[in-house]
Amino acid sequence: MTIKNTMARLENDFYLHDDVVALSRALIGKMLFTQIDGAITGGYIIETEAYRGPEDRASHAFNNRRTKRTEVMFQRGGLCYVYKCYGIHNLLNIVTNVENIPHAILIRGILPKVGKETIMKRRLFKDKIIGPGNVAKGLSIDMTFNFESLFGEKIWIEESADILQGEIFATPRIGIDYAKEDALLPWRFELR
DNA sequence: GAGTAGATCGGCT
DNA sequence: GCCGATCTACTCG
Numbered sequence: 001m002t003i004k005n006t007m008a009r010l011e012n013d014f015y016l017h018d019d020v021v022a023l024s025r026a027l028i029g030k031m032l033f034t035q036i037d038g039a040i041t042g043g044y045i046i047e048t049e050a051y052r053g054p055e056d057r058a059s060h061a062f063n064n065r066r067t068k069r070t071e072v073m074f075q076r077g078g079l080c081y082v083y084k085c086y087g088i089h090n091l092l093n094i095v096t097n098v099e100n101i102p103h104a105i106l107i108r109g110i111l112p113k114v115g116k117e118t119i120m121k122r123r124l125f126k127d128k129i130i131g132p133g134n135v136a137k138g139l140s141i142d143m144t145f146n147f148e149s150l151f152g153e154k155i156w157i158e159e160s161a162d163i164l165q166g167e168i169f170a171t172p173r174i175g176i177d178y179a180k181e182d183a184l185l186p187w188r189f190e191l192r
Numbered sequence: 193g194a195g196t197a198g199a200t201c202g203g204c205t
Numbered sequence: 206g207c208c209g210a211t212c213t214a215c216t217c218g
Contacts, residue, residue: 049210051210058210059210060210083209083210084209085209085210085211086208086209086211086212087208087209088211088212089211089212091210091211093210106210108210131211131212132210132211133211133212134211134212137212173210174210174211175209175210175211176210178209179210
């Protein structure tokens with residue numbers, strides 16, 4: 001008999017996989033949690049985007065650009081990469097692949113499941129939270145989450161116990177027109 | 193509805 | 206000094 005383990009975190013191996021695009025798809029339906037001052041909030045991941053380091057013009061780490069900001073992407077998979085966009089929004093990425101390969105997955109949407117009340121208080125959300133800036137706001141993710149491990153007490157990802165209804169669609173990524181031909185790659189995954 | 197301005201800050205060149 | 210892997214509010218029809 002199978003026991004539903006609510007603490008079934010993804011193992012480190014999961015994040016070390018070489019194919020960040022496949023991983024982005026695999027993350028759909030998994031559960032993302034944060035714990036702030038003892039308050040746990042979390043939900044199903046319903047939208048992601050893959051950023052494939054050196055070869056991807058849309059990635060901050062394109063051409064292996066390694067700076068203070070992108071440094072975390074070069075770390076071993078299983079860390080958070082959080083950065084500020086337009087001065088207002090914090091965007092959460094999951095670092096993947098082995099050390100020195102700067103792959104990352106942007107979390108663009110979640111379906112709140114745990115601590116909905118808290119999430120609602122942080123912002124007026126409907127059932128779904130769409131948009132990377134909103135995801136960060138709903139889960140109270142800020143720049144201090146940069147470099148944070150997914151195996152600590154602050155933020156983590158679990159295997160989901162439920163199967164979500166819907167179908168996964170692959171479409172081009174958002175807001176990266178500057179990335180030329182790479183802007184057309186269908187590396188955005190969305191559960192509908 | 194659809195289109196646009198404004199917010200506001202860390203990391204580049 | 207500039208601009209972004211964005212969001213909201215407010216305009217104008």
